[in-house]
Amino acid sequence: MSTSPLQLSVLDLVPVRAGQTSAQAVAASLDLVGAAERLGFTRYWFAEHHNMPSVASTAPPVLVAAAAARTTRIRVGSGGVMLPNHSPLVVAEQFAAIEALAPGRVDLGIGRAPGSDPVISQLLRMSGTTSDVERFPEHVRDIAALASPEGATVRFASGGTYDIHATPAATTAPEVWLLGSSDYSAQLAAAMGLPYVFANHFSGEGLERALELYRSGFQATAQHPEPRTFLTANAIAAPTAEEAEERALPHLRMMVRLRTNMPLIPLETVEQAKARAGELDTAGEQIMASARAKWFVGTGDSVATELSAFAARWGVDEVMLSPIAGAYDGEPMDAAPGRVQTLELVAAAVSGIP
Known part of the structure; x- marks a missing residue:
């Protein structure tokens, strides 16, 4: 178990709420990046999802570069x-270019899931991209080699070689992480000696087994002599527990839509979510209750205390927050006061925990 002070990081899906444009949603997230840096957060990652009205993080390399x-x-x-x-x-090539923009502080987290529905997956792959999931380990190794200063070499069956570099004269490379929510990703990260993150913010199911598989099977390398991981968690903090619970409602109701295959819409505001609360049936209420039980919602002090206990239980010294606080009517479209508030309150409270 780690005894280091708890580090905080951010996972951002660039949420889009009712009435908000993509430009405003991105502006709000970039404002949140500035807040995370100001508050001393360790890292800031963007997710990849496609064709979802409530999510604008379709192109991580673009957002990471920004x-x-x-x-x-x-x-x-x-x-x-x-x-x-x-x-x-x-x-x-994309992440080697970003590494040139910000040497020594770029993470390339890689996942095996498509991040969308089968139709979008097919459209993404129409241009000849490598959609063979069985070759995923090979592709991860290729990326690490291509983005390194040494580059990679193609060896032809007929003889001869061909050198390839993702960028002409790299001196540093992005750090590769494997991400996942299954046993497969944990075992592959262990076998390859790579840092690993379990997608705990998805459902929280399978965390214990994934960490055990990763830690017990880890194959040390010169670059990574020990297993390295952290936890992801959905979090909302506000000055009062009541406000935090209200700001949780839009995302909770979105979870119901996702789990029941209802048409997806932009995130409701808090007022819209409260006004439509009576529309949910018993199954919908149960989905909300199940999701809420796994989230960290409350005042800054209560969320920080719960996160610290959560990290200690699983022996990690870093938690990556997905700040999912919803917005009230009247809050600016190009900012996310509830999400900024979550980072500010949790960071301040964690710093006071011995």
């Missing part, structure tokens, strides 16, 4: 790039 350009200290990265949607060389 975040890198606006910051000087915090690590920036993807959480993650969904590799079946992309060519390994393109991914390596």
Whole structure:
């Protein structure tokens, strides 16, 4: 078990609420990046999801580059790039370029899931991208090699070689992390000696087994002599517990839509969510209750205390928050006061925990 002070990081899906444009949602997230850097957060990652009215994080490399350009200290990265949607060389080139923008502070988190529905997955792969999931381990190794200063070498069956570099003269490389919510990703990260993150914010199911598989099977390398992991968690903090619970409602109701295959919409405001509360049936209420039980919602002090206990239980010294606080009517469209407030309150409270 780690005895280091708890580090905090951010996972951002760039949420889009009712009446908000994509430009406003991105502006709000970049404002949140600035807050995370100011507050001393360790890293800031953008997820990859497609064709969802409530999520604007469709292109992590673009968002990571924008975040890198606006910051000087915090690590920036993807959480993650969904590799079946992309060519390994393109991914390596994109993140090698970002590494050149922000040397020594870029994380390339890679996942195996498509991040969308089958129709979108097919459209993403129409241009010849490497969608063969069985070759995922090979593609991860290719990206790490291509983005490194040494580059990679293609060896032809007929003889001869061909050298490839993701960027012409790299001196540093992005740090590769494997992400996942299954036993497969934990075992692969262990076998490859890579840092690993279990997607605990999805459902919280399977965390114990994934960490055990990763830690027990880890194969040390010169770059990573020990297993390295942290936890993700959905979190909302507010000055009062009542406000925090209200700000949780839009995302809780979105969870019902996701779990019951209802048409997806932009996130409701708090007022809209409260006004439509009576529309849910018993099954919907149960989905909300189950999700809420796994989230960290309350005052800054209560959330920080729960997060610290959560980290201690699983022997990690870092928690990556997905700040999912909803917005009230009248709050600015190009900012996210509830999400900024979550970071501010949790950071202040964690710093006071011995």
